[in-house]
Amino acid sequence: MSASIPQDVFSAEWLALREELDARSRSHRLTGLAVDWLDKRSAGAPYGIVDLGCGSGSNLGFLASRLPGPQRWRLVDHDAQLLVHARRRGALLRDRAGSRVALETHCRSLSPMDRELLADADLVVASALFDLMSRSWVESLVAACAGHGQALLLTLSVDGDWAFLDRHGARVEESEDIAVRTLFQTHQHRDKGLGPALGGEGPAVLASILLAAGFWVESDATPWHLTAGDATQRGLAEALVTGWHDAAIEETPTQAARLGAWRDRRLADIDAGELGVTVGHRDLFAWPAERG
Numbered sequence: 049m050s051a052s053i054p055q056d057v058f059s060a061e062w063l064a065l066r067e068e069l070d071a072r073s074r075s076h077r078l079t080g081l082a083v084d085w086l087d088k089r090s091a092g093a094p095y096g097i098v099d100l101g102c103g104s105g106s107n108l109g110f111l112a113s114r115l116p117g118p119q120r121w122r123l124v125d126h127d128a129q130l131l132v133h134a135r136r137r138g139a140l141l142r143d144r145a146g147s148r149v150a151l152e153t154h155c156r157s158l159s160p161m162d163r164e165l166l167a168d169a170d171l172v173v174a175s176a177l178f179d180l181m182s183r184s185w186v187e188s189l190v191a192a193c194a195g196h197g198q199a200l201l202l203t204l205s206v207d208g209d210w211a212f213l214d215r216h217g218a219r220v221e222e223s224e225d226i227a228v229r230t231l232f233q234t235h236q237h238r239d240k241g242l243g244p245a246l247g248g249e250g251p252a253v254l255a256s257i258l259l260a261a262g263f264w265v266e267s268d269a270t271p272w273h274l275t276a277g278d279a280t281q282r283g284l285a286e287a288l289v290t291g292w293h294d295a296a297i298e299e300t301p302t303q304a305a306r307l308g309a310w311r312d313r314r315l316a317d318i319d320a321g322e323l324g325v326t327v328g329h330r331d332l333f334a335w336p337a338e339r340g
């Protein structure tokens with residue numbers, strides 16, 4: 049999730065907490081399609097890659113060594129502190145052939161969509177972003193990429209699903225969990241500054257807008273699985289439950305006592321190693337049809 053934690057400001061600590069799980073969950077098949085796409089482009093000039101909402105650079109960290117070079121990254125985010133982390137990380141990274149990657153950072157809002165920001169890119173990437181964005185912003189992004197003949201690798205977009213898992217990995221669905229999830233899904237649609245947010249509809253809306261614009265689209269489910277009893281994942285699981293609880297309370301403040309009891313029970317279940325968590329995500333790779 050970008051917004052399984054319902055906030056508009058993302059701390060470096062929170063992004064670090066999720067980074068390993070993100071890397072484990074991502075679709076290697078779709079990364080491979082992005083590699084093929086770049087390999088087919090003319091060699092020589094550096095490949096231009098734009099990372100929208102780059103945060104502290106975990107998308108860059110995952111992709112740089114897997115993609116061909118030379119690479120020239122443009123990292124865009126409105127959080128100056130996160131861009132400092134991203135720059136530090138980028139300075140250490142190498143491409144698939146072992147050469148350093150070039151990068152520039154842009155501290156600015158993604159809205160309105162600025163076509164110039166994308167102009168000389170081969171590949172546009174974004175990770176854990178689309179639940180925050182609006183339909184009209186996605187339409188502008190896709191129109192710009194279609195105009196420039198660019199491919200898009202859009203990873204780890206939440207699909208609105210989450211559930212607890214028992215020790216065998218089976219879903220646990222009590223009525224109170226379902227009620228909180230429904231409140232959370234409603235909360236995800238709150239405006240983050242660009243109009244009503246897509247929330248868990250992000251992956252479906254992305255795919256339909258890309259297909260309508262003539263892109264080929266491939267997509268894989270990339271859920272997080274936090275295993276019951278795994279102490280290394282407990283902090284993230286607890287942060288998720290707290291975030292779902294806080295969002296639910298914002299939707300129904302009068303239910304604070306009931307929701308507080310739900311949170312405390314589920315945190316205790318996680319702490320006792322009885323429950324894990326799954327959070328639904330999807331990765332998507334899209335490329336202009338005429339380049340097939």
Ligand SMILES: C[S@@+](CC[C@H](N)C(=O)[O-])C[C@H]1O[C@@H](n2cnc3c(N)ncnc32)[C@H](O)[C@@H]1O
Pocket residue numbers: 049050051057058063100101102103104105106107124125126127130156157158159174175176177180241
């Ligand atoms: C959930 S974080 C994901 C960060 C990174 N892509 C990752 O996978 O770790 C979402 C990022 O989008 C950025 N962001 C959200 N809305 C934005 C906007 N309107 N303009 C620029 N950046 C934005 C946030 O600052 C944050 O770094």
